[in-house]
Amino acid sequence: MISKVPIIEQCTVSTNFRRGVMIEGLAGYLERNKNLVFPHRHNFYHLLWFTQGGGTHTIDFETFEVVPWQIYFMSPGQIHTWSFIGEMDGYVVNFDADFFKTFLLQPDYITLFSFFSGLVQDEVFVVQEKERGIIEEIFKRLQSYADDMDFARISLLYIFHLLEQQRDRSTVLQDDTYNHTLLRNFLNLIESNFRTLRLPKEYAALLYITPNHLNALCREVLGTSAGDVIRKRVLLEAKRLLVIRDYGISEIAYELNFNDNSYFTKFFKKGVGMTPEEFRRKHI
Missing domain, CATH: 1.10.10.60 (Homeodomain-like)
Incomplete structure (x- = not known):
């Protein structure tokens, strides 16, 4: 049986897509993909950070209310849909499954982050206030230096580390x-x-x-x-x-x-x- 849930490829939804990654403002992304509200899968990693707006989004049949400063992560293959309300803004990052593999000594390094576990309960959370300004500045710089792949990789890894540090450490495997x-x-x-x-x-x-x-x-x-x-x-x-x-x-x-x-x-x-x-x- 071949699943007929549409699988969305990176080049279909991403503008300014270069060598495996796209970083874009949420408002423009949604305007270009306004018809993409049906259940669909991605064949790439996807993260979205809301700075304003409302409504809901659903990952693998778990529905979440949109609140400002909420971030969510999706791994390839998960089913996703949304119903946003009002003026939406924030940032979207899409990157291919092998984007970090040749850059890091440990090919599956990003799976060490709790939000790339593939478990929905780990993938959606609110960014703490003390980290918001830093992360937003990095996203802005990423948009300005979109052609520099090493800068994109280093910057995203830094964001991932900042976010991992703010998680409830009792639910993370720490150094084990x-x-x-x-x-x-x-x-x-x-x-x-x-x-x-x-x-x-x-x-x-x-x-x-x-x-x-x-x-x-x-x-x-x-x-x-x-x-x-x-x-x-x-x-x-x-x-x-x-x-x-x-x-x-x-x-x-x-x-x-x-x-x-x-x-x-x-x-x-x-x-x-x-x-x-x-x-x-x-x-x-």
Whole structure:
């Protein structure tokens, strides 16, 4: 099954796009992309910082009220839509998945930042007042030096570090590189195997650790069990497929490797609180 949720490419939405990155004022970006209000995916990283405006935006079916100084981050593949109200302003940055890879010794370095975890609860927050002036000045300079790719990379990394420092450190892995790498590998394995592997012990075996170790890590960092992390990823994919009109419930159940529709419906209702049909009617 090939997902028919539109995948938006960088060149489609970005003006002044140069060698993998675009930095633009929000007002101009929205004016050029005013029809892009339907659910869609990106094949690039996307961050948006509101300095004024209202309304809502939705990432992977989690809806957030827009408030000034709120920032959100999106990783490739996440589903996104918005409904903005009033005069919007701020900054938008789009950059390709490999934008930092040849620049840094550690290719997956940006995944160390909590807001690039792919978990929606980590991706949306308000920038603290003491950092706002610094970050806005950097965004302005980035627009002026759009051709200097090294300056863009260094500046964005500096912004990421400023934002990471203001996060609740109790939810971040701080300096525990081993556990962070372990958790990231677990999430990456889920992304590749959630259709066929559903048990924590299967992922623990791939990570060469015990299921108890994996569960303890997930509870400490994510506040939930390893099994729940796996189930949530399956449910997310089910939701993504349900917003596509062309797919029947039986097709989605088959795509997600459920034996029959009734088991899929029971699994979905237990996790979401409504049947797949009810979810589809609500979101279409």
